[in-house]
Amino acid sequence: MKNIVVTGASRGIGFELIQLYAKRNYNVLAISRNINPIQKLNIKNITALSIDISEEKEIQKVLNFVKTNWKKVDILINNAGKLVNKPFYKTSTEEFMDVYKVNVFAVAEITRVLIPFFTKGSHIVTISSMGGIQGSVKFPGLSAYSSSKGAVITLSELLAEEYKNSGVSFNVLAIGAVQTEMLSEAFPDYKAPLSAIEMAQYILNFSLTGNQFYNGKVLQVSSTTP
Template sequence: MKNIILTGTSSGIGYALALQFANAGHQVLAISRKTPKILIEHPNVSCLAIDLSDEKQLDKVTHFISSTWKHVDALIHNAGSLILKPFEELTQADFEKVYQINVFAVANLTRICLPYLQKGSHVVTISSMGGIQGSLKFAGLAAYSSSKGAVITLSELLAEEYKEKGISFNVLALGAVQTEMLEEAFPGYQAPIQASEMADYIYNFTLTGNKYFNGKVLQVSSTNP
């Protein structure tokens, strides 16, 4: 059984994924601003209420790992922030808000976990087809899509930097998935994939994908985007 750190567990893919890992017997550290009661009560889940945009709050993660687990087998960066606005209306504050969650928190949490990652550990970053060069883009997502492109490059760089330690870094660029974030941004839009279905894919990839991939970006989408 593995020690799994997962962000963005209050709903959608992250919530379904946390339950799937926990129900399979793995130990899960669920990180989100709000924590569903079922995760709090699950014997295999430890919950930390953290605002990922506040770097100081990540000290809670360091304390938990050092005092409880001692090592981390997998880290899944699933939390995301999305602002839908025409580019001419986007402010620097808007960009900073999105990048704090989608980029800076990914970098900060990875850095915190590095001393506890070991040979065979797998870091999975959830990106988007919007961050893939040449893919069809949704108008109004300049901050979101550019941030998702940034973490792709970051993951590729980390895979190279830490390959000698046997730590794998991979990215899953997801297409449209029926989540609360999608529904809020695009009311009425129906994605072809449910959150639980995508969680199942990410679950298996996290446990086995690093046997076949490192520093790679896999496009997980049945549509364009």
């Protein structure tokens, strides 16, 4: 029985992913601000936790749950994301901070509080973006989002090195465009080549087996160029 933590679990890739894990009879902690869609699933091995991960003190709830109920975490999927699509000169420091709080600082803090519960074979998978890959084609308006996705790539590389003797693996999936609610909100007219369930299936398989082959790596998961 594996214990899985997934952030950003109420819609898009995260919502599909928690259901795929549940079908394998794993224990799933599904984290989101809005947990209504998760609760409506009524799946016994999914626990929904309402958390605003942009608030550091709220992340203590994750620690408390794991300490009380699980004692160990096999897989952490840092999936939650925030996107602002706005010209750079109109993007305020506050908006940059809001994006970084979710996409970078929360990833760091959730990972940090769960470090004592990772054991040999645990796999931490952070969902980044092709926009965070150095040398990739960049889209105007995503200065905060894409730079934050670059930051978590470096963070994961560093953690893989720091914990390389523990048997815990840290990897990043830099995904291309996926048809999710977040994408539709930012780019209403854009149609992505992949659905949320298709990407969720890939992430599921990678989270279960990828740490046998990779640690401290970023894999580019995109069916288009750019």
